Structures are given as structure tokens and as C-alpha cells.
Amino acid sequence: MTVLETNELSKSYGRIKAVNKLSLKVEKGQILGILGPNGSGKTTFLGMVLDIIKKDSGNYAWFGGQYGAYSRKHLGALLETPNFYPYKNAVDNLDIVAHIKNVKNPRIDELLEIVNLAHRKDSPFRTYSLGMKQRLGIAGAMIGNPDVLIFDEPTNGLDPQGIAEVRNTIVEIANQGKTIIMASHILDEVEKVCTHVSIIKNGNHLASGSVGSIISDDVQVEIAAANMDGLKNILSNDSRISQLEEKEGKIILYVDQEFSTAEINQIAHNNGITLTHLVAKAKSLESEFLEITSKN
Amino acid sequence: MLHLLRLEIKKIKNYRPFQVMALLYLIALPASLLVTKSLPEEVGMFFGSQGFYTFPNVWRFLGYIGNWIGFFFLGFMGVLSITSEYGNKTLRQNIITGLSRKDYFSAKVIFIAGVSLAATVYFFIVGTAIGLVHANPFYFDVYTQNLGYIPRFFLMCFGYMSLGLLMGTLVRRTGFAIFIFLAYGVFIESILRGIHLYYTEHRSCIFYPVNAMEDLTPIPFPDMANEMIKEMEFHPFLSPTEAIITSSIYTAIFLFGVYRLLMKRDL
Numbered sequence: 001m002t003v004l005e006t007n008e009l010s011k012s013y014g015r016i017k018a019v020n021k022l023s024l025k026v027e028k029g030q031i032l033g034i035l036g037p038n039g040s041g042k043t044t045f046l047g048m049v050l051d052i053i054k055k056d057s058g059n060y061a062w063f064g065g066q067y068g069a070y071s072r073k074h075l076g077a078l079l080e081t082p083n084f085y086p087y088k089n090a091v092d093n094l095d096i097v098a099h100i101k102n103v104k105n106p107r108i109d110e111l112l113e114i115v116n117l118a119h120r121k122d123s124p125f126r127t128y129s130l131g132m133k134q135r136l137g138i139a140g141a142m143i144g145n146p147d148v149l150i151f152d153e154p155t156n157g158l159d160p161q162g163i164a165e166v167r168n169t170i171v172e173i174a175n176q177g178k179t180i181i182m183a184s185h186i187l188d189e190v191e192k193v194c195t196h197v198s199i200i201k202n203g204n205h206l207a208s209g210s211v212g213s214i215i216s217d218d219v220q221v222e223i224a225a226a227n228m229d230g231l232k233n234i235l236s237n238d239s240r241i242s243q244l245e246e247k248e249g250k251i252i253l254y255v256d257q258e259f260s261t262a263e264i265n266q267i268a269h270n271n272g273i274t275l276t277h278l279v280a281k282a283k284s285l286e287s288e289f290l291e292i293t294s295k296n
Numbered sequence: 297m298l299h300l301l302r303l304e305i306k307k308i309k310n311y312r313p314f315q316v317m318a319l320l321y322l323i324a325l326p327a328s329l330l331v332t333k334s335l336p337e338e339v340g341m342f343f344g345s346q347g348f349y350t351f352p353n354v355w356r357f358l359g360y361i362g363n364w365i366g367f368f369f370l371g372f373m374g375v376l377s378i379t380s381e382y383g384n385k386t387l388r389q390n391i392i393t394g395l396s397r398k399d400y401f402s403a404k405v406i407f408i409a410g411v412s413l414a415a416t417v418y419f420f421i422v423g424t425a426i427g428l429v430h431a432n433p434f435y436f437d438v439y440t441q442n443l444g445y446i447p448r449f450f451l452m453c454f455g456y457m458s459l460g461l462l463m464g465t466l467v468r469r470t471g472f473a474i475f476i477f478l479a480y481g482v483f484i485e486s487i488l489r490g491i492h493l494y495y496t497e498h499r500s501c502i503f504y505p506v507n508a509m510e511d512l513t514p515i516p517f518p519d520m521a522n523e524m525i526k527e528m529e530f531h532p533f534l535s536p537t538e539a540i541i542t543s544s545i546y547t548a549i550f551l552f553g554v555y556r557l558l559m560k561r562d563l
Binding site for chain 2: 054073082
């Protein structure tokens with residue numbers, strides 16, 4: 001089942017195109033990470049599909065459009081910092097969420113236990129720390145046990161402990177087989193949690209796919225020797241090397257996996273060059289991301 | 297409908313500024329009329345010899361006082377009910393949580409209608425109580441005179457709250473919205489009407505929103521009013537029917553404005 005489908009969704013602020021013809025498809029059970037630098041249009045995109053930001057053109061449909069204007073009652077969303085009534089305590093605030101979603105038995109105490117806020121459930125929201133507010137936001141998103149959850153920069157502004165707590169909570173939710181759409185600029189976070197990624201920059205959609213398919217099979221090998229020019233000469237004609245660049249006194253080779261470091265060392269040795277440095281690096285989502293976003 | 301009304305009631309539970317406004321309304325309405333008891337007798341005579349507190353006069357005097365009190369406190373409640381949600385970003389959160397924009401608008405309208413109704417019921421109770429205490433003796437047919445004030449009082453409350461809602465939605469910041477609301481009601485409209493009168497010298501200058509809502513429960517001193525009528529070439533007050541039609545039209549326009557803003561804006 002398709003959870004969300006967008007078709008050329010666009011939004012401009014004056015001359016700036018915040019989101020430019022973004023088409024995405026999220027299937028049930030996927031954990032999609034929307035990746036992009038700050039200001040790339042992630043929040044604008046999520047804001048549009050949640051109807052708090054008006055689209056300029058294009059369209060979107062949740063669950064194939066079967067719930068019409070009430071599709072958001074079947075989602076749980078936390079966009080940036082959560083907003084609650086500051087003069088109300090955790091229980092009353094979650095009660096309002098349950099009321100809007102028509103959830104008869106919201107099991108508020110249970111949720112507050114999960115996000116570790118039970119001991120402060122009677123304090124007004126305004127007295128909460130940022131981490132507590134964020135956790136209450138997650139509890140709010142989980143009211144009614146929705147099958148689809150949306151998180152926008154869920155760990156933004158949190159201390160390391162808070163980040164770990166929020167991330168664990170998300171992994172726990174993911175393990176329950178729910179669909180999650182998560183926007184983030186923290187790659188490590190996405191790599192740890194997501195099954196799929198979409199990369200956007202300046203509102204443009206650059207790449208999409210499963211995490212495995214985005215990270216290519218290429219391997220990077222860093223080498224160095226006293227005779228750098230000689231080293232470059234002997235390797236520059238090898239067909240197994242797709243790219244060769246010199247950086248900070250090292251040569252970086254982009255090679256396919258069959259070309260082992262042992263072979264590289266052998267070739268250098270046969271040509272009378274002794275390597276002083278030889279490191280193979282599997283590509284991470286981070287390097288792939290930087291590569292994709294810097295190309296465009 | 298009840299679902300949305302209950303949502304709004306949950307929101308104002310333990311929201312202090314709103315409760316203070318409601319309490320001030322409840323105190324000020326009877327207090328402002330009863331405080332005239334402390335005036336010297338000659339002043340009382342000047343305003344009309346029939347007394348402020350007996351049927352059917354009590355509706356007129358309490359209605360006129362309620363007009364001022366309603367403008368301030370109910371109007372402020374209209375402003376607060378939306379600016380507080382802009383300020384706390386709970387309007388945005390309500391939509392994310394699942395309320396449709398249309399439902400959000402409906403909830404606000406149902407809520408101000410409910411508050412206006414409660415304010416009107418209170419007006420009716422206070423008027424009846426003051427009238428009964430001062431009735432000597434009580435005649436039922438005298439009691440029922442001027443009861444047309446009661447639906448008009450409701451329209452007045454609802455109109456002021458709609459104006460408050462519009463100002464709140466337009467401006468979004470509580471302090472500034474209240475300032476604009478007050479400024480419009482107290483002098484901007486009077487200036488506009490003055491300019492209108494100066495250029496047209498036509499009776500159309502009284503068909504302005506706050507003026508029309510004021511004339512729903514008009515100034516209750518017929519002698520003073522007659523003086524003014526002599527000075528002017530036209531009748532300076534709207535008849536009850538004119539006031540009802542004019543206020544209803546403006547109220548509809550205000551609410552339509554709120555609706556458009558809520559439907560179109562980024563939140």
C-alpha cells in the first residue's frame with residue numbers, strides 16, 4: 001500500500017524555490033530518511049503534506065486519498081519543536097491530542113512511561129526542558145497508535161543523552177513495523193535507522209532509493225609514496241580505477257571491489273615504488289551524500 | 297459540533313487570561329448598573345425619572361452598560377481565543393494533529409457563539425434579578441416589555457467577538473491585536489464616520505459595524521437622544537431592525553474574513 005505519494009509538489013518564497021517539483025512515493029513499512037543540508041526544503045516539504053504550509057502547485061495524497069481532509073488523524077507527526085498549551089500539564093495536553101484524533105482510549109499514562117515523563121505528568125508544559133518537550137511531542141505523535149509517523153529533525157537541539165533517548169524510541173517504533181518518514185541532516189542518524197533515503201538540496205530531488213542502493217559498491221583507496229608523480233603515472237591507465245584525485249599529499253582512488261589493496265601494492269612494488277600509506281575505505285552514506293550534493 | 301465545542305472548552309480550562317476576562321464580565325455587568333445607586337438623586341433624575349432598575353427599563357440600562365462591557369471583555373476574549381493559539385503555535389499543532397482548517401474555523405465560531413449565549417443568559421438572569429428586587433408590585437406584562445433586548449444582546453456579543461476574532465487572526469500578536477481592536481472601536485471608526493459625514497452629509501455614516509452593534513442596545517436616555525435628533529437633519533440612531541440587519545451583515549463579513557485567512561495562510 002502506498003502511504004504517501006507526491007506529484008511535482010512546489011513552493012516558493014518570493015524568488016526562492018523552497019521545494020521544486022518534488023515527487024516522492026512512500027510505501028507501507030518503509031523507514032524513509034529525507035536527507036538534505038539545512039534549508040534544503042525538508043521542513044517545507046513535510047509542512048505541505050501536513051497542510052500547515054500551502055502548496056503553490058502539484059499535489060499529494062495520503063493513503064491513496066481514502067481519508068480525504070482527515071488523513072492526518074491517521075498519522076503521528078512531530079515537526080521541529082513540539083507545540084503544546086504551555087499552561088497545561090502533560091496529561092491534559094495529550095488529552096487534547098486524543099480529542100482531536102477521536103481516540104477513545106488513548107492510554108496516556110502508558111505513553112508517558114514509554115517516553116520517560118511519568119514523574120512529571122502533572123507539571124505544566126512550560127516548565128519542561130527542551131528534551132522533555134521533545135519527548136512529550138513523540139508521545140503526542142504516538143497517540144492512537146498510528147501506523148505512520150513523521151519526525152522532522154527529531155534530535156535537533158538535544159544533548160547527547162537526549163539524542164540517544166529519542167533515537168532509541170524511534171528505533172523501537174520502527175521495530176514495530178510502522179512506516180516512518182524522518183527528515184534529518186544528521187547522516188549517522190539516518191544510516192542507523194532508515195531503510196530508504198531521499199536526498200534533496202535547494203528544493204530539488206537529487207536521489208532516492210534504499211539505503212543499500214544509494215551507497216554504491218565503489219571503494220575508496222588512499223595511497224601515498226615518496227614518488228607521487230611516478231605512482232600516478234603507473235595507475236592512471238588502469239581500467240579498474242574509475243577516478244583518481246590528489247588531495248592533501250595523498251592519492252585517492254575510486255575502484256571497484258575486485259581491485260584489492262594487495263594488488264595495488266603489488267603493482268607499485270613491481271614498478272619500484274614503495275607505498276608509505278595504503279588505506280581502503282568503504283563508502284559511508286556521508287561520503288555518498290556529500291558526493292551527490294556537491295555534484296549538483 | 298459538540299465535539300468541537302468540547303475541544304475549545306478543554307483549551308480554555310486553566311487558561312488564566314481568558315478566565316480573568318470572563319470573571320470581569322460577570323462582575324462588571326451588574327456592578328456597573330448598581331454603582332449608579334451611589335449617585336446623588338439629582339443626577340439620577342437627569343437621566344430619567346422612571347429609575348434604572350425596574351421593568352422594563354432595566355433591560356435598556358443594563359443593555360447599554362452591557363454594550364460597553366461586552367465590547368471590552370467579550371471582544372478581548374474573541375481576540376485571545378485565536379492570538380494565544382498563534383503565540384503558542386498550537387493552531388499549527390492542531391492542524392498537524394488532524395483537525396482540518398475548516399473544522400478549526402468552525403470550532404472558533406461555535407465557541408464564540410457559545411460564550412455569547414452564556415453572556416446573554418447571564419444578562420437575562422441579572423436583569424430579571426435586579427428587576428424583581430425593585431418591582432413594586434410585579435406585573436408580568438411589564439416584565440415582558442423590551443424583551444427584544446435579549447436576542448439583540450446576543451447579536452451584539454457575537455458581533456464583538458467576531459470582530460475580536462478577525463483582529464486576532466489578522467494581527468496574530470495578542471497585545472497588538474487588542475490595541476487595534478480597542479483603537480478601532482473607540483476612535484478609528486468614529487474618525488471614519490466623521491469624514492464620511494463631512495463629505496456626504498448623509499445618514500449612511502451611521503451604518504458602520506461598531507456603531508451598528510452599539511445601536512442594538514442603544515443609548516437609553518430618550519431626552520438626550522431627542523436633543524441630538526433636533527441638531528441633526530437625520531435620525532442619528534439605527535432602528536432595532538436596521539441594527540439587527542447591519543450587525544448581522546458585518547458579523548458575517550468578519551467571520552468570512554477569518555475563514556479566508558485560516559484557509560489560505562501558511563501556519
